[in-house]
Amino acid sequence: MDLFKENAVVRIRKGAGRSLKAGGAWIYDNEIEAIQGEFENGGLVRVEDFDGYCLGHGFINTRSKLTVRLLSRRKDAVIDEVFLEQRVKAAWDYRKATVDTSSCRVIFGEADFLPGLVVDKFSDVLVVESLALGIDRLKPVILDKLLQVLAKDGVNIRGVYERSDAKVRLQEGMERFKGFIGEPFDTKVEIVENGVRYLVDVEDGQKTGFFLDQKYNRLAVQNLCRSLAPERVLDCFTHTGSFALNAGLAGAGQVTGVDASLLAVDQATENAVLNGLSDRVFFLCADVFDLLPKLEKDGERYDVVILDPPAFTKSRSSIKQAVKGYREINLRGLKLVKDGGYLATCSCSHFMDPELFTKTIREAASGAHKRLRQVEYRTQAADHPILWAAEESYYLKFYIFQVCDEK
Known part of the structure; x- marks a missing residue:
């Protein structure tokens, strides 16, 4: 599957999508009029209103009642590695401006415009939680870009651990998972x-x-x-x-x-x-x-x-x-x-x-x-x-x- 290929269009029913139009990122199954074109669950789609007006771009999963999660509201947005790097950098820059970053949440899902993904930094360790199929497929690229952004800022990460063991993953048609991403390390981390x-x-926490x-x-x-x-x-x-x-x-x-x-x-x-x-x-x-x-x-x-x-x-x-x-x-x-x-x-x-x-x-x-x-x-x-x-x-x-x- 091409991660960044967008062939399908999701058309919203007339009068539906009020939460989305108010600035939200979610489209439920009962708000969708039609899906035009070929797609795979977890893939990228263009979202249009009933009259063809572009509402943005996101990823789709028809197994979930929460069928589409928006990544961008811009008509001309191109979801690719550059786009994801910009999202990650913006999230890190925001943390540097607002909190003590020695240990902090680096990515907070929809609030950082990366729906379904959580990344916590504990000293020199990252812990990842992925809760949506589409973001799960983009996760390797996002983490790679995050590590690069942190390294450029002099922040070296010695290990990444995944805690995607929440039950909500089952609703997305995914298995629950936890384990190392990359080389194993001591999972007891001291923070201040x-x-x-x-x-x-x-x-195990x-x-x-x-x-x-x-x-x-x-x-x-x-x-x-x-x-x-x-x-x-x-x-x-x-x-x-x-x-x-x-x-x-x-x-x-x-x-x-x-x-x-x-x-x-x-x-x-x-x-x-x-x-x-x-x-x-x-x-x-x-x-x-x-x-x-x-x-x-x-x-x-x-x-x-x-x-x-x-x-x-x-x-x-x-x-x-x-x-x-x-x-x-x-x-x-x-x-x-x-x-x-x-x-x-x-x-x-x-x-x-x-x-x-x-x-x-x-x-x-x-x-x-x-x-x-x-x-x-x-x-x-x-x-x-x-x-x-x-x-x-x-x-x-x-x-x-x-x-x-x-x-």
Whole structure:
């Protein structure tokens, strides 16, 4: 298959493609009137409106309900190696201008106009996640161009690992895969973020190994704890211990991190040792939903409580159940905060939109008989850019509140 050959035209139904025309990158199967010409799934196509007006160029996969993903909206765009190099360079230049690039997300799918592709940089290692057939076929060229762009900037990469093991690949007609791209290397990578050292397991850690999107939210908690000097901090859904370690580094007296995964707890404990914090940052393997009521019953109270749960919903159909989960953990977490203490709480589900998340926290505060004073509201780090035309790119909501008893 010629990667850059474009023989077919996808024609949009009259009145369809509203999201695409508003700046989005997706065309669903029920928006397509006809496909003219020969094509292979994963190949490039020209996209036209019902009247023949060119809407752009992208790749097609009729096995997926999300049938076309747009690479360019320009009528005269030529998708080739030069085009892909320009996309990669633009993504890297943006990171250099906005974030600490020692470890960062270098490519964030649709928000970097390379739909379906994620590339994270952990020190001198790249981790790749490919979620669409078309981008999967272009992936070798994109990675080659990325390595060249980084090398020209003096950034040498010692290895690339692929974590394309998400279930969504099955919907694209692809197998789930993880493994080395190129020569094998030690998949335990040490990074430094906000002055905290971490060992990132790019082979077996969650997602690509570490959640870079919370970088500056962790720093916000570190700054709060440095000013507050809290005696006790509780970090729920701690994963590799990141919020807990930021609190410990800032001088918190005793920090407890909780996660249901024993692997995560072991990694977090290892990270505490790495930072010389094992005397006051501890980790517990437990179900947070079971633990919080027990801590409340036992009369435990904390100066700072942090809630960083996984996404409780990945579809619109399960939002109601997710709301119950978010309301429950926030209610329980609020009851554990001392009067005048602080709560950091977040949601990483795109479907839990900011308005609904805010409403859910408000209901939890009412149920816990607490008054909230907002310190700050944040989203994901700038290396996970929010593209206003792509709603799915805005997913992380993060609040810090001061919590006061009703008076």
